[in-house]
Every structure is written in C-alpha cells, then in structure tokens.
Amino acid sequence: MSGLVLKLAPKERVLVNGAVIENGDKRARLSIVTPKAHILRLRDAIHPEEATTPVRRVCYLAQLVLSGDAPAEEVRLPLLRHIEELSRIMTDPDSRRHLGAATQSVIDGQFYHCLKALRLLLPREERLLAHCWP
Secondary structure, three states, X not given: OOOEEEXXXXXXXXEEOOEEEEOOOOXXXXXXXXXXXXXXXXXXXXXXXXXXXXXXXXXXXXXHHHOOOOOHHHXXXXXXXXXXXXXXXXXXXXXXXXXXXHHHHHHHOOHHHHHHHHHOOHHXXXXXXXXXXX
C-alpha cells in the first residue's frame, strides 16, 4: 500500500490519531505510511450541528472514526447501510461511482478515503435539495 498523501496549505491543520498538527508558513506534502492511521483535515470537518442533510450525516459518521470519537467496528455496518440508502436516491452513474468508492473504502477500513468520496457528493446534494425545496 502506498499510503495517503496530504498536501497542506500554509497554517492548515490536520488531526492525526487525535493530535492536531498545524503546518508551517509554506505548503507541505506529507506521506502517511502507517496503515489505518486516523487522519482528518480540520477544514473538511463537519460539526455536529452542520450534519443536517443525508450526505452530511453519512460524512459525519465516517468522520467520527477519523477523529477517534467512535471505533471503526461500531461504525462500519451503520455507515454501509447509510451509503446503501444514499445509493437508492442518487442513481446517476457519477454518484454511483462515488458511493461505490465510499463503500469499498469502508470495507477496506480506509475511512479517510470514504469521507473523501462522500464529500464529492455534497455539491450534488445541495443542488438536488435546492431543486426540491427552493
């Protein structure tokens, strides 16, 4: 496994196994080689009160594992069920591809990759909700 590569902007913060790490004044590239390390970019973090839509709630669930607030074993099955529910609504090929990637990431224990795939659905969800409830 090649690991995870994070490209950080100046002063960007990231949570690594429960520790907040802040980048310096220059852009940086970090290679995380430890398998199953819990990584969360704080700029990507969803606060509990922001988890108000179906995709945001599923993202938040994946985030709980990355932040160390929930064990992967407890979150895996509910997360897979919620992704399956999203796949019943988001049926276009692009959404299906992202949901498939998220599912495979959960199965592989790669919750950062799951969150990354799910976050790609947020703009689509926003457009769908705006169309349904203007």
